[in-house]
Amino acid sequence: MATVIATVTNQARAYWAQFFGNGLNTFFAPWSPEFLYFKIGRGGWINPGSGPVPRVPDPTLSDLDIIQNGPSGTATRYTPTVSSGGGPNGNIYFLQKSLVSANFSFIAPTTLQIRCILDFTDFNDIQGVPSNPPGGPTNSPLGINPQLWELGVFSPPPPGYTSPTVAYGSENLLMVMYGTFNLETKTSAIQLENDVQITF
Numbered sequence: 001m002a003t004v005i006a007t008v009t010n011q012a013r014a015y016w017a018q019f020f021g022n023g024l025n026t027f028f029a030p031w032s033p034e035f036l037y038f039k040i041g042r043g044g045w046i047n048p049g050s051g052p053v054p055r056v057p058d059p060t061l062s063d064l065d066i067i068q069n070g071p072s073g074t075a076t077r078y079t080p081t082v083s084s085g086g087g088p089n090g091n092i093y094f095l096q097k098s099l100v101s102a103n104f105s106f107i108a109p110t111t112l113q114i115r116c117i118l119d120f121t122d123f124n125d126i127q128g129v130p131s132n133p134p135g136g137p138t139n140s141p142l143g144i145n146p147q148l149w150e151l152g153v154f155s156p157p158p159p160g161y162t163s164p165t166v167a168y169g170s171e172n173l174l175m176v177m178y179g180t181f182n183l184e185t186k187t188s189a190i191q192l193e194n195d196v197q198i199t200f
Helices: 010-020 065-069 162-166
Strands: 003-004 037-041 093-099 104-108 113-117 148-155 174-185 190-200
Touching: 003 010, 010 037, 010 148, 010 174, 037 065, 065 162, 093 113, 104 174, 113 148
Parallel strands: 003 190
Antiparallel strands: 037 093, 037 148, 104 113, 113 190, 148 174
16 A cells, blocks of 8 residues: 655646636536546656656646656657557556545644545556557457556546546546656455545
């Protein structure tokens, strides 16, 4: 289990300020900024020369780093090759899961903790069905376990908001919190739990 100290994204700060500053949600009716999903992904790292380490969380991101800056997006940070189990066709770069009320707890008067769990059957291969982003080909698993470095928590989009990563096949959601962590390799033998903490 890892504890992930989340960074609130710049876009969430802007929309939350407008939401709470316009009296009973008259500005964004009927939007509610509740946390509905988390995504965990294969980006969020940098290699300074001695091997990969977690990237400092970037509050300017609109989605996971692997989605926004990876092979399905701008490809400015992550361009894995097919020979290393990378490449865009059929590869799974992230997993999205729904959050339920049992995932939330207050661990201090101003600190919210969100349990983000990958079960034994979740995300054990970087290729297979379904491909992510949607629309990729159906390929057999490669037998390569995903290496995970990043996690985001998402709310529904405010009216009029379109995430820039919709163009890359990602669902239109508002990323509220983003964090990175030390390398985790997902296998069918383990259930991964990352506890995202945000202090208000």
